[in-house]
Every structure is written in C-alpha cells, then in structure tokens.
Amino acid sequence: MTEATAWRWLPRAIVLGLFAFVIFGPLANLVLWSLAEAWYFPNKLPSQWGFRFWEVVFRPTGRAMESLTVSIWIALLTVVLCLAISIPAGLALARGKLPWRALVMLAFLLPQAFPSLPVYINIARIFYEFGLNGTVLGVVLVHTLHGLVFGVWITTAAFASVDRELEQAARNLGASALRTFFTVTLPLAAPGIVASAIFVFLESLDEFTGSYFVGAPEIQTLPLNMFLASMGGNYQISSITALILLVPSIGFMLIVERFLKADVLAKVGT
Amino acid sequence: MQRRTLLTGLLAAGLGYGLAADAYAQARVTLNVMTAGDQNMVDYITDFLGPQFEKQNPNVKVRAVGTGPGEAGSQKIWERLDAQKKANVASWDVDVGVVHQTMAGQMVRDGVLDKYRANIQTGGLVTRDTATNALGANVDGYVMPMFHSQTAIAFNPAMVPNPPKTFDELAAWAKANPKKFGHNGIKGGMSGQAFVVGWIYANTPNASQLMQGPYDASVQNGWSPALAKLKEFNQSAVITPGNAGTLDMLNRGEIAMGPVWVDMFYTWQAEGRMSPNIRLEIMSPGMPGQPMYYIIPEKAANRDAARQFVAFATSPAIQAEGIVKRFNWYPGIDAQHVQAHLDAKVWDKLFKDVTPQDLSSKGKPLPMAQYFKEILEAYERQVAN
C-alpha cells in the first residue's frame, strides 16, 4: 500500500471503526453477560466465565425451544396474514379513490401510537367472549394489528413510488389489469413490501404484552420470557434469550432478501 | 368451552400445528399457576414446586407463567381475572395466582377470589397478621402467604464501613457523601416506594396510625415537613431506574447504598451479579416488607387441584426445602413449623445480616392502602416536582 492510499484509507477506517464501536459496544454487553457467571465491581469484565446460564435456559423444564418454535411460527403467520391484507390496502390507498383517505391512513397508524396496555386488556375481554384466548390465532391477530402499521404504510409508499408510465405501457401492449399488477407493479414495489415484511416479523418477535393477555397460559412465547428476565435485571437469561432471538430475525431477513434479489432480477430480464 | 375446543381443534388441523395443549394430552389436569415477580419465581414453580407436586399427583401437570416483576405483575393477574369476569367466562384460565399484598385487597373486594384457607390442611399454620390483613383490607380466608419479603438497605462495606443506623443518620451521611446513595423513587418499583414509606414512618409522629388505622383524611396534611426534608435529601441522592436499577448501580460500584428487596438481593448474589461482600441492614425505626400470597380465583377451572397445590406449597417441608433452603426467602407460614425441618446452619444463613430480632422490631407492614396512595401522590406533588 502506498502512502497516498494509506492516507485516503485512514479517515474512512477511523469513521467506520467508530461506527462499529457505537453499534457493537452496547451489543458486546449481551455477549459478555450471556457468558458471565460472576460480574461485579470492581471487576471491569466478568470474573467468572461459563455456560451455566445457557444450561439454565435450555434445561428441559424451561421449554425454551418450544417457546422459540411457537414464537417463530406466530411471527411467520403474522407476516402472511398481515401482507395478505395490507398489500390490497396499500394498493387502494396509493392508487384508488378513497373517501377520507388521510383519516384511514391515520387509523392504521394509531395502534402503534397508543401505549398498548389498556387496549390489550379490552381486547382480552373481547377475545374471552369468542374463545380466542390461548390460541395461536388470537396472538396472530393481535400481532397483525400492530404489524398493519408497517404493512399498510410502507406498502402504500411502495406502490405510490411505482412509475405509472410503466404500467400504462404494459396495458398498451395488451396486458390485463391483473397481469399488469403481477408482472409490473408488484415486482417494482417489492423492495418496500419486503421491508415491511421484515418489520412485521421483527415486531411480532418483540411483542410480549399482547402475547401475555391473549396467549398465556397456553401460548408461551420467548419474548415473554425475555421481558420477565430483562425487567427483573436477570441479565444473563435475558441476554441469552435475546441472542437466541437474533437467529430467526437475521435468518428471516437474509432469506427474504435473497429471494427478493433473485426475483427482481429475473423480472428485470424478461 | 365448546366453542373454544372447536376453535383449538380447527387451528391445530388448519395450521398443521399441534398446539401446546397436545403435549399435555396424557395428563388429565393442567394446573395454570400465574406468578408475579421475577424470573426466579417462575423458576421456583417450574423447577422445584411443580415437579415435586406432579410426583405426588401424577395426573396433574403444573404450568407456570410469569406476569412480570413488581406490582405490575400482580396487576396483570387481576386484569386477566377481571377480563374473564366481565366476559362472563364460566371457568377461568388461572388456577393459582401469586400476587403482591397490595393487589390482594382489591381482588377480594372485587369478588374474584375463592375463600379457601379453611379448606386446606395447612391453613392453620399461619397466624401472622398478614394472613388476614392486606394493607387494611380484610383478606382473611382468601390468601396463604408464600413467603415474606422485606426491604433493607444494601451497602458496600468497602465504601461504608459503618452504615447509618437511622434515617436521620442516613440523611447526614448522604450530605457528606453526595450521589453515593441511590433509590428508585416511586415510579420504578416497590423498593423505592418502600423507602419513601420508611422515610414517612421515621419522620412523622403517627406512623402506627398509617399501618393500623383508622383512616383519617387529614393525616396527610402533616407530611409536608417530612417531604420537604426528603426533597432536600434527594438532591444528594441518585434516583435509579427501578428496583433492578438500584441493584445494578450497586453491582457496578456507582452507589454505595440503596434500598432493595431482600429476596431480589439474594438472587442477584446467587447469580453472580452482586459482590458477595455487599451486606444488608434494616434502618431504625423500620422499613416495610410484604408477603407474596397464593390466591385461587373464584372460578378456577381446577379448583380442587389448586387447593391441593397451595396446601402442598405451604406445607412445612416444602417451605423449608424450597423457600428457605433453596431461595433464601423468609417462610410464609409461621417460622417455628419450618425451622424444625432445617439444620441450624441453613437457618442461620437466612438471618446472616438481618437477625430475627431485627425483623420483628424493624420489619414494618406497608401503610393502609388509602394512606399508601396518598403518600405516593404527596411525593409526586411535593418531592418530584
């Protein structure tokens, strides 16, 4: 490396290094605590390392894997349900003629805005009347409600940004409206839809208040365990649970993005 | 119930996923135990109490659900029962609940609890006032104490070799050592609230009336000097984020002293988050404590199994082995029944820092519910603002 390139690299490397510190510094705590069997003042790092708490998390009675499976399953169903209803809604909001459009947009935003506890209590009461408490469906519905914020708002933005001239061109070439939607509009809006899918998935994997009121005792999700551990200051257990939850989160994003790239590229080629 | 079974069946078939219920198909009864409090409360039921009980009752499967630390956790159990009551559900999905004392009175008032104590054989093993009186509310018959907890001051002897023995000494110490005492105010959990209550007990003339009644709306007018003093005290204290926040700052040596729940403190030590050198003491004239109660909802789906479970959980052998030996909690039933099941070493460990004499002379109940709320609100208006 010549001196000139070194000089060009140095500021870049410093900035990236600082950025990495900002991102990974707090996360380092997760890793450290997950392996700390003893960590207290004046030790700056754990004085005793080990996997004791991993054994606790994965002990048979802890049913961590079972909760994880249920959590992932619920998150996937939430994504499917949420996209199934928010893609048409987004299309209508971006393209259609709707009365009170702004008000409708606002309605989808608000479930995220209200600190949700009082609402969940009321939802639980209604669900008891319909026997939905303690079912996967009940939890999926509650998560979908929150996912809709991302689903509807982001897909609306995605459809709105699709160039209408491209659609018009397809129609002029004789494609039906439905065919145009599936071959032109949807692929062009795909990045936004994928982003919303990721957010809906993450939102579902993070949620615990609704899961408790609607799902427990039959449905026990991993985030609920994590909430208990974290609020109680049980750093080891909550760190380990958070690390476990990283796996499906990142995995989902990678799969979805890979699928997206191949798909979009294929569409561009034809 | 019919509709629910149908829905569950549909879901399991339609989604191709066997619901958790299937895992328990072989056990005839699933006993749902919901507990407020920290993770270790859930662990206690999942890992110790549940398996022991299942051994004796092979047709029962115990399922523990945690609802969150502190009063919020108890509140969530009440909200759940209330929702089912308002929805006219015939049998409720909580068989046994573990709640804080502050919530028990409300539950009795709302009529959501089963009056079961006379119907279980351990019902006579508890004679303490807390078995019948929860912050001025009569809960006689509706509750069995699971364990008693106490707030105390945790201190680091390396930084404070001679900790203050009274609230007045503490105030002087904090002035001399600014930002070395931390408490979590009133919005972050009960250890801070207990500290504020202890302060009021120490600095107002009629503390016993706050605990024993009668209620008199004019009492709160006399709190202003004590609260003004507390406001000044807070200037040299740190307000920590929550019960766990106080322990967390003690863990990192940022504060030298702070009010903690004894049971939480021991858990933190056992799990390596607190130096074994940190000690506890109760300041004079006293600091509040409260029991956790076992409750059985009025329409619990498995009432008989629930009663059996509570009887088992409050039997002397289980209280000795589980509550005292494994978790270092003060027993819920009267101590003499439990002590007989333990050797002296284990028993003494429980009282290493806080002696039984300390507990009986300085362990105070929380004030009556109405006074308690007024103290919190007076703090909000006069100290926090």
Added chain:
Amino acid sequence: MSQSRALSLALIAPALVVVLALFVYPLSYSLVSAFTDRAGEFTLDNFAKGYELYSRDVVFTVVIIAVSTLLIVAVAIAIGGYLTLGENRWAVMALAWLYRWPLFVPFIVAAQCMRTFLAKNGLMNNIFVSLGLLDVASTQSFLDWRGIIVTFVWKQAPFVTLMVAGAMASLDRSTIDAARNLGASRQRILFEIVVPQVRPTLVVGLILSFVTMMSVLSVPLMISGGTPTMITVDMAYRINAHGDYGVANALGLLCYILTGAAAWAYLRQSVRERSGA
C-alpha cells in the same frame, strides 16, 4: 392502474375490519374510561389531574422524541447517502453490514444493553479508562435524558435507514451520474437530487419511528429514573400503583392527539401532492 371507488373499498376492507374490530372497538372502552370517574359519571377530572401532575412530562416526552427524530433523520440520510453515493466498494459493504444490527434487538434489550453500557462505571467508560482516554474521576453517567435519546436513535435509525436506503437504491441512476459528470460534489448530489426524491419514504419512516418511540415503556423505565420522565412511565405508574385507569387513559389519549397531529401534517401534504399530480 386507477381503480373505481368500489374496488378501492373492497381492497381496503379486510385491513380496515381488523383495525376497527381489534383496535377502535376495544379502544372505545379506554376512551370512555378517560372521561368517567370511578362511579361511572362523566368528568374531565382525569385530564385535569393528568395536566396538573404530568404536564412537564408531556413536554419532556415531546422534546425527547422530537430531538431523537431529528437525529434519526441525520443518521439515516448520512448512511443511506454513503451507501448510494460511496465510491469505495469495501467501505460501502462494511457500512451496509454494520448498520442493521440494532434492528434485530428488541427495545427492552436495547435498553438493557444501554443501561450497562452508558453507566458511570459501564462498559463504555471502562473501555475509555482502560485506553487512557479518560481518567476514573472524570467519568460520568449518561443514564438520564441523554441515555433515552441515544437508545432511541441507536435502535430506530437503522429502521429508517433501511427504508431510505432501499428507496435510494431504486432511484434512477442516470440523473445522479449526469450530475456527477458535470462535476457536482457528492454532498450537492445527495441534498439536491437524492434526498428530495426519497423524501416521501423518509417522512413515512420518521412518522413510524415517532409513533413507535411514543409507545415504548421499557426504554425510559430502564434508562432513567429521574424526573421528568416520559408519558408511558406515568401511565404504567398510574395503573400499577393506583389502579387508576382513568388518568392513564387520559394520558394515552393525549399521546394519540400528539401523534395524530404529527401524522396529520404529513397526510394533508401528501393529499395535496396527490391531487396536484
């Protein structure tokens, strides 16, 4: 692909049903409780009490979230801009790989990480002290309003960045390349060509962040114990310590109005743009 009104309504109906049945209907109970006293009579006392005890906290909440939102814009534009216009492939790849991590960390865990990272004797200060950048006596804790803002920005900036970077990536490159060929600096291209085109996405991301931060309880609760605090903490406290759903719901309604106002400004404008287009 313009649609008729009936088709639009049919398309949006399922989503609307979910929101109405699962949110607006249950919410109505909460709204009623905000306007009634414990005896069930109509009253405005809950709002009066909320104002008396928590008006400072409302202001605090708005300021914290506004500052966080501004910082998130800055971070999202900076990262998104570099990802789009950066010339060094390795640096772009490194940045793209780095920035997303906080997305996968739930708020409550982010709060826990920050609590042990930003404290006086936390990991950050310990690292600085060990490196000799700070001495032990001059360390300070960031666990107050600053900690809340840091946590919000750390957690939400990647969210907005992901949306904005996606929008920037799908821009037509020809204008950018043309400007570059004319010798425009990267900053000028970013602010005069790229940002205006992705503005709708940016604003949507910001509104969603704003709304999310408004409803988070764990961050203020676990980071800062002092006063003033955020509205969510007050709501939880009213419920848990006083069983007072009336004041809690009144405060919740206030959050709504604040959020609604922020979103409304944007929606009005986008309606105008649509009718103009």
